[in-house]
Amino acid sequence: MNRTYLLLLVPLALLLLPAAQRSSPPSLQQTLQANEWKKRVLLVAAPTAEHPDFRAQKAQLATAPAQLSARDFLVIDVLYDQLSPADKNYLTKEIGVQPPRFATVLIGKDGRVKMKSARPIPLAKLFGTVDQMPMRKQEMQRGVIDTE
Template sequence: MKRLRFLLPAPLLLLGLLLLTAQTSKPMPLEQTLREYRWKKRVLLLAAPTAEQADFKAQKALLAAEKAGMAARDFVVLEVFYNQLSTTDQQFLTKKTGVSPPAFAAVLIGKDGGVKERSSHPIQPAILFGTVDKMPMRREEMRQK
């Protein structure tokens, strides 16, 4: 019996390997993720037990209506689900932000990496923007635009 050989062109083989690697790679540790955003973006960290948690869904809905305001203030929203965090990430989250499972939390982290606001309830965009717009770095950004 003759064996059939299927040869893939090298670019397709490489693409397949990259996709397989991307699917099996571990997520970046939370501490490193926040470090990557430092001095580049303001982070609104949303922590919840699951994506179905009521306050998490409410916060996402509030933010969805304010995409332009979020973009103007260099925001990135970082969603964190407790059941997907490593023990190290859970410890870092508690130490860095004061947040611990299972409660919902919204945490504003400035470009300098410091916690600027923390809430156990969804934050209204107007309040979030007001907090950011009072910051010296944001005022400078507005002057430069």
């Protein structure tokens, strides 16, 4: 009887294993790659969500949801105390962010870093930078995305 139970349990476990593996969140690199040519990404990076600059940047962003949406933004909170070692390595080597320092990083739709700041980026500067990008200018000319 135990052998029969085991024979039923093993295939069931094998079926559930891929589902369990899929449930882990994607890495930072995977998230950025998945949004390439689709979204402009703003990384807001800090040691914890309680960091004063993190809170200040998030508060600014919270006042402008329509402007962020109009410019196809994806805002990603990057909290160092929650990153995997692989994500920390990617953030340091590929993005150029040095934990535990605060950083805000603008990544264009082409996947390249467009702006990095060790302080919160004022919204006027952030939107002004994006609105000067060639792809954004094309979007505005085609009327695809509002400037509001």
